[in-house]
Amino acid sequence: MLVGKIIGSVVATRKNEKLVGSKFMIVETLDAMGEMKRLVAVDNVGAGIGEMVLVATGSAARIGCDQERAPIDAAIVGIIDSGTGLPELDA
Numbered sequence: 001m002l003v004g005k006i007i008g009s010v011v012a013t014r015k016n017e018k019l020v021g022s023k024f025m026i027v028e029t030l031d032a033m034g035e036m037k038r039l040v041a042v043d044n045v046g047a048g049i050g051e052m053v054l055v056a057t058g059s060a061a062r063i064g065c066d067q068e069r070a071p072i073d074a075a076i077v078g079i080i081d082s083g084t085g086l087p088e089l090d091a
Contacts, residue, residue: 002055003080004029006047010040018070025076027055041074054078 004027023043061075
């Protein structure tokens with residue numbers, strides 16, 4: 001599971017039929033070395049730009065979206081309300 005911040009969205013008018021109706025967001029995460037990494041994640045929890053989120057990757061992403069046969073490698077599975085350990089969350 002990754003923690004990230006939503007920094008944008010993606011619109012794809014042509015996509016795999018299993019992704020029709022899916023919302024795509026750009027999520028910026030920190031890797032173990034402290035470097036920013038961006039990825040596109042399916043959002044089925046209604047997260048918005050600027051929110052901190054939990055992201056599942058790999059097969060857990062497909063299961064979290066209830067789309068085991070869809071080509072999904074990252075999915076937003078939660079919106080973070082509060083936490084500690086990251087500058088964006090320490091307030």
